[in-house]
Amino acid sequence: MTSYPVTAVTDEHTLIAATKGGSLPAYRRLYEMHVAMVYGLACRLVRDRAAAEDVTQEVFIKVWKDIRNFRGDSKFATWLHRVCSLTAITYLRRQRGWLKRVVLGDEAMPEIADPSLSEADLETCIKRLPERARVVFVLHAIEGYRHEDIAALCGIAVGSSKAHLHRARQLLEEWMTHER
Amino acid sequence: MSADFDDVLQGAISKLQRDRLPQRDLWTGVEIALLNRGRRRVPWLAIAASLLVIVIAVGAWFRSHRADNSATSYANYVEQLAAQHRNTMAALQAAYRNTPALTTNWNDQLNGMERAADTVRKALRDDPDNIALLRMLNDVYQQEVDLLRRVHEPVRNDQII
Numbered sequence: 001m002t003s004y005p006v007t008a009v010t011d012e013h014t015l016i017a018a019t020k021g022g023s024l025p026a027y028r029r030l031y032e033m034h035v036a037m038v039y040g041l042a043c044r045l046v047r048d049r050a051a052a053e054d055v056t057q058e059v060f061i062k063v064w065k066d067i068r069n070f071r072g073d074s075k076f077a078t079w080l081h082r083v084c085s086l087t088a089i090t091y092l093r094r095q096r097g098w099l100k101r102v103v104l105g106d107e108a109m110p111e112i113a114d115p116s117l118s119e120a121d122l123e124t125c126i127k128r129l130p131e132r133a134r135v136v137f138v139l140h141a142i143e144g145y146r147h148e149d150i151a152a153l154c155g156i157a158v159g160s161s162k163a164h165l166h167r168a169r170q171l172l173e174e175w176m177t178h179e180r
Numbered sequence: 181m182s183a184d185f186d187d188v189l190q191g192a193i194s195k196l197q198r199d200r201l202p203q204r205d206l207w208t209g210v211e212i213a214l215l216n217r218g219r220r221r222v223p224w225l226a227i228a229a230s231l232l233v234i235v236i237a238v239g240a241w242f243r244s245h246r247a248d249n250s251a252t253s254y255a256n257y258v259e260q261l262a263a264q265h266r267n268t269m270a271a272l273q274a275a276y277r278n279t280p281a282l283t284t285n286w287n288d289q290l291n292g293m294e295r296a297a298d299t300v301r302k303a304l305r306d307d308p309d310n311i312a313l314l315r316m317l318n319d320v321y322q323q324e325v326d327l328l329r330r331v332h333e334p335v336r337n338d339q340i341i
Contacts (some may be wrong), residue, residue, distance in 0.1 A: 024214065031207055036199035043200055050285050053206055057282055060210045095327075122192040141192055173185045176192075 010074055019067055027067075030041060031060055034077060038084045044138045045088035047127055055091050059084045082153075089154055092131060127174045129168050134163050137168035192276040213268045216279065227275065237264055239317060258304055259319065265321040272325065276332040285340040293324045300331070 012018040012033070018026030038059050063083055070079050126134060135154065139145040140161070145153075147161040154161070232317040241257045304313050 010333075024211065027214075028211075031210065036201045036207065036324050039202045039206075040198050040200035049203070050283070053202055054283055055203070056202060057209050057213070060206075061282075064210075064214050072282060099189070122189075122196065141189075141197050142196060169189070172189065173182070177185060 002120070013072075015068065016070065016076060017074075019064070020041070027064060030076075034080055035060075037077065038080065041081065041084050041143070042088050042136075044126065044142070045085065045135055047089055047134070051091060051095075055084070055088045062087065076145045081143070085143075085145075085153055089135060092135070121176055125172050128175065129171060132156075133164045133168035133171065136164035137172075140165055141168075197265065209280075213282055227268075227272060230264075230271050234261070234264050234268065234318075234321070237261060241314075255305075255308055258301060258308075258314070259312075261317065261321070262301070265324070267269050268321075268325060272328045276328065279332045281331045282330050286327060289327055290324060291326065293320055296320050297324075 012030070015026045015030050015033075026155060035056065039056045042055040042059070043049065046052050046055055061081070063080060066083075070076065091100060126137065129137060132154070136150055139150050139153070140147065147158050147165075150156075150157045150161045156164075191276060237257075237260060239249060241261075300313055300317045300320060304310065304317065
């Protein structure tokens with residue numbers, strides 16, 4: 001692996017170029033700059049901490065492999081955000097087997113043990129949402145994705161994405177206004 | 181949805197904390213995976229052969245099922261399936277003996293799946309003719325194999341772009 005004096009480099013373009021050249025230290029700097037964004041999004045999409053950690057690691061492994069395909073047409077953070085969303089959705093799809101639903105049930109998924117979350121009404125309610133409603137709500141209402149993008153990412157119709165969002169908002173209103 | 185709640189929701193969304201740092205070091209696992217890429221020589225042929233045995237066994241069972249509905253044959257099949265699964269997992273674990281896992285909790289997940297398999301096997305003892313349960317058992321075994329591969333070979337899964 002090429003050694004690269006990147007400890008003081010903060011310019012993202014330089015780090016990306018170095019990473020494309022195979023510099024692991026440069027990639028580590030990119031990781032440090034973006035891991036909070038990736039992990040934060042993963043936590044919200046997959047709900048439990050161990051799964052969010054798995055997704056985060058998977059994202060950075062994929063990005064290393066595919067960074068040559070990043071041409072700079074969009075911001076690196078935007079590209080990374082999309083990779084994270086796709087990885088989390090794929091992770092959820094893999095977990096959506098009968099195992100959790102039939103034998104263990106949704107209750108078997110441990111929730112994130114973050115004391116700050118239990119104090120945040122919206123954060124807690126988002127975690128209670130059904131899986132697809134949660135994913136659509138997080139991507140559209142929080143992250144600003146268009147329904148067309150969500151439909152493509154999740155492999156669903158645009159109308160379904162809108163329906164899941166509507167359902168999510170209904171549930172949130174019910175929980176946040178009647179369960180206080 | 182009321183306009184008032186829409187305002188409340190937008191206000192709450194704007195206050196959400198977007199970024200969050202993981203509570204443990206994740207870079208080490210990433211680095212190990214990246215450094216090991218290309219070095220590993222997993223015996224895919226042996227793994228594929230083991231999986232093929234399972235597929236053939238499942239196919240043979242479904243064929244024999246049409247002619248033989250006895251509880252004994254079902255019980256035998258469950259035992260055969262379990263034995264073949266044990267062989268497959270042993271082969272995989274041997275193949276990955278020197279390959280670090282990317283996560284620390286995969287054993288917990290594996291134990292959870294094994295408990296699920298045990299539950300299904302117990303259910304099959306009471307209801308040996310239940311094809312849905314047999315398929316479930318086969319699915320759990322497949323998920324155990326997938327888990328082992330995923331934590332040791334993450335880059336082989338779900339290629340993107």
